[in-house]
Ligand SMILES: [Zn+2]
């Protein structure tokens with residue numbers, strides 16, 4: 001890659017992140033690589049912006065050249081129709097809606113309940129998870145030695161499978177915020193302390 005094309009790549013990246021049209025064309029392969037990397041590193045909202053940038057670029061480019069960019073269009077369509085969530089984001093969205101519902105009047109809430117579908121609908125999602133290191137989990141569990149590393153109480157129950165104390169591994173700096181999957185950044189918590197770490 002020469003210097004001019006390297007700076008094109010960096011400029012395009014900035015425009016992807018800002019959701020703004022870029023004019024230097026990228027190959028279908030490079031476009032897909034950008035989109036996948038943005039999703040993996042910055043999440044769903046950043047991907048939405050990047051898809052806006054690509055759509056605007058396609059309109060611009062096809063208008064200019066008359067050459068349909070079907071490969072890139074297909075990638076945009078595929079990524080736009082995915083519902084991408086982190087393992088926790090659905091639960092967080094639900095909690096927001098619960099807070100709203102609690103603030104609403106009982107009459108309005110009950111009217112909605114009376115009209116609501118009883119069978120929940122299903123939403124297919126693509127879940128982003130971090131590949132975790134089992135040695136980190138094992139090492140932290142051994143360090144905790146059966147007790148929660150926050151409240152110091154014994155694990156509330158043993159796993160039915162093997163009788164081992166039930167504790168959950170929590171990352172002090174969350175993996176989603178760039179935290180390391182290391183023994184130093186992880187702790188074994190009882191479910192109560194773990195919930196409190198995330199929601200208190
Ligand atoms: Zn605890």
Ligand SMILES: [Zn+2]
Pocket residue numbers: 169170171194197198
């Ligand atoms: Zn946690």
